[in-house]
Amino acid sequence: MEDLTRELLLIAKGNELAxxxxxxxxxxxxxxxxxxxxxxxxxxxxxxxxxxxxxxxxRKMLPEIKALxxxxxxxxxxxxxxxxxKEKKHDKNIAVEEIASFTFPETETPIDGIINKEExxxxxxxxxxxxxxxxxxxxxxxxxxxxxxxIAEILEIxxxxxxxxxxTAMSVLKKKLAHx
Amino acid sequence: xxxxxxxxxxxxxxxxxKLKSFVxxxxxxxxxxxxxxxxxxxxxxxxxxxQKQHRxxxxxxxxxxxxxxxxxxxxFMMRTDSISAVQYADAEDTNTEVMQSVNVPVGETMTIxxxxxxxxxxxxxxxxxxxxxxxxxxxxxxxxGEAYFDIAHDESHPFIVKTNDFTVKVLGTQxxxxxxxxxxxxxxxxxxxxxxxxxxxxxxxxKPSDKVDISNGSFTSKSQVDPNDYISWTEGVIHLHGExxxxxxxxxxxxxxxxxxxxxxxxTPLYGKLVLQPSVYDVLHTINDMAxxxxxxxxxxxxxxxxx
Numbered sequence: 001m002e003d004l005t006r007e008l009l010l011i012a013k014g015n016e017l018a019x020x021x022x023x024x025x026x027x028x029x030x031x032x033x034x035x036x037x038x039x040x041x042x043x044x045x046x047x048x049x050x051x052x053x054x055x056x057x058x059r060k061m062l063p064e065i066k067a068l069x070x071x072x073x074x075x076x077x078x079x080x081x082x083x084x085x086k087e088k089k090h091d092k093n094i095a096v097e098e099i100a101s102f103t104f105p106e107t108e109t110p111i112d113g114i115i116n117k118e119e120x121x122x123x124x125x126x127x128x129x130x131x132x133x134x135x136x137x138x139x140x141x142x143x144x145x146x147x148x149x150x151i152a153e154i155l156e157i158x159x160x161x162x163x164x165x166x167x168t169a170m171s172v173l174k175k176k177l178a179h180x
Numbered sequence: 181x182x183x184x185x186x187x188x189x190x191x192x193x194x195x196x197x198k199l200k201s202f203v204x205x206x207x208x209x210x211x212x213x214x215x216x217x218x219x220x221x222x223x224x225x226x227x228x229x230x231q232k233q234h235r236x237x238x239x240x241x242x243x244x245x246x247x248x249x250x251x252x253x254x255x256f257m258m259r260t261d262s263i264s265a266v267q268y269a270d271a272e273d274t275n276t277e278v279m280q281s282v283n284v285p286v287g288e289t290m291t292i293x294x295x296x297x298x299x300x301x302x303x304x305x306x307x308x309x310x311x312x313x314x315x316x317x318x319x320x321x322x323x324x325g326e327a328y329f330d331i332a333h334d335e336s337h338p339f340i341v342k343t344n345d346f347t348v349k350v351l352g353t354q355x356x357x358x359x360x361x362x363x364x365x366x367x368x369x370x371x372x373x374x375x376x377x378x379x380x381x382x383x384x385x386x387k388p389s390d391k392v393d394i395s396n397g398s399f400t401s402k403s404q405v406d407p408n409d410y411i412s413w414t415e416g417v418i419h420l421h422g423e424x425x426x427x428x429x430x431x432x433x434x435x436x437x438x439x440x441x442x443x444x445x446x447x448t449p450l451y452g453k454l455v456l457q458p459s460v461y462d463v464l465h466t467i468n469d470m471a472x473x474x475x476x477x478x479x480x481x482x483x484x485x486x487x488x
Contacts, residue, residue: 049219110205
């Protein structure tokens with residue numbers, strides 16, 4: 001924690017090596033979030049570099065931000081949505097009120113040996129069948145390990161809705177595992 | 181209601197054990213993040229370039245204003261202050277080096293990676309001139325302010341740091357140059373060997389941990405120091421081992437481009453660590469906690485006076 005504070009102070013002073021470390025720390029989580037919304041590698045890369053560029057431009061205030069991961073994910077979410085809107089501009093009939101789909105990242109089988117490859121495949125397939133918002137919330141809860149309150153703030157939904165989506169995902173997966 | 185997924189209550193059934201393993205231990209596939217990092221740094225460079233152009237434009241505007249008012253005076257100014265006039269080599273000619281210039285904003289530091297793999301960290305308010313790529317027999321950069329150099333070894337192309345008052349010639353090494361004030365400049369060698377020559381033709385060979393002081397283009401003294409004390413600014417701190425408030429105030433004046441005058445207690449020694457925060461006032465408050473004085477601001481000058 002002390003290290004992170006020091007790193008942020010260095011970044012605030014314009015230290016690019018420290019910023020490089022900062023990117024290492026948060027990059028993957030932010031990338032899979034953007035990829036989930038955009039379902040396109042190049043677009044996601046563009047958005048994520050925009051997110052970190054935004055962080056660099058705001059480097060002086062970084063040490064004061066309390067929930068950094070949530071802050072980065074909020075920017076990633078908003079930039080991804082506006083990217084989608086821009087892409088769809090030529091087709092004005094489509095309103096991107098709600099994200100039409102969310103691509104959940106493919107997960108590797110954990111090394112603890114408790115679930116096998118077959119079960120892993122089945123879980124990934126089961127997640128695919130969940131509604132987009134549910135996958136989106138579940139991604140932020142599971143991979144980014146964000147507190148539900150922060151997820152609610154990022155997606156501008158209620159805390160109860162976040163709880164509902166996570167428990168839906170959990171019970172679907174549990175049922176699949178029980179019947180396997 | 182749950183607060184987060186980490187505190188989820190699992191049953192002890194086999195399916196719940198598996199679910200727990202999935203939620204807590206399955207990771208996403210590792211990805212190559214270098215492309216995104218490169219993209220980000222390109223955006224950062226692009227912005228720095230734009231800001232520099234903006235700054236040059238402002239300087240040009242001020243210069244144009246001066247030209248109207250002072251006329252001939254400008255010619256004299258440009259001649260005496262050779263570093264502030266940025267010179268661009270002709271980009272068409274592939275044999276000349278295209279020079280780049282950097283002005284570090286107040287309170288910030290900037291890391292510059294050179295074409296030969298050398299690294300320079302420039303301190304607050306430092307002006308640095310360096311070529312985009314090295315083409316001649318020697319690798320030359322110009323510095324005014326303070327910078328830490330970590331130079332890639334290349335015996336056939338000596339690296340030369342130029343200032344108004346002295347030059348440092350190296351083959352590959354780490355050292356710090358401070359010349360904010362040409363009456364009190366210094367060079368501290370961390371590793372390797374360098375040769376320093378002043379504009380008044382003094383030549384000094386330096387060993388690791390040597391500190392050489394230069395005043396108005398003349399060598400004044402050489403001493404052994406702990407190099408870490410002289411490069412800790414690259415990490416945003418100053419280590420204090422009994423330096424007087426007077427001498428620290430001097431460093432802060434250079435770093436933040438302010439004018440602080442110590443009216444009382446100038447020789448009080450300070451111990452500990454000073455974090456170079458974005459605002460000089462925060463730093464002064466820290467010193468205040470150690471030394472108890474009062475800050476009085478008068479016509480852009482900050483006076484430190486006795487609290488008693």
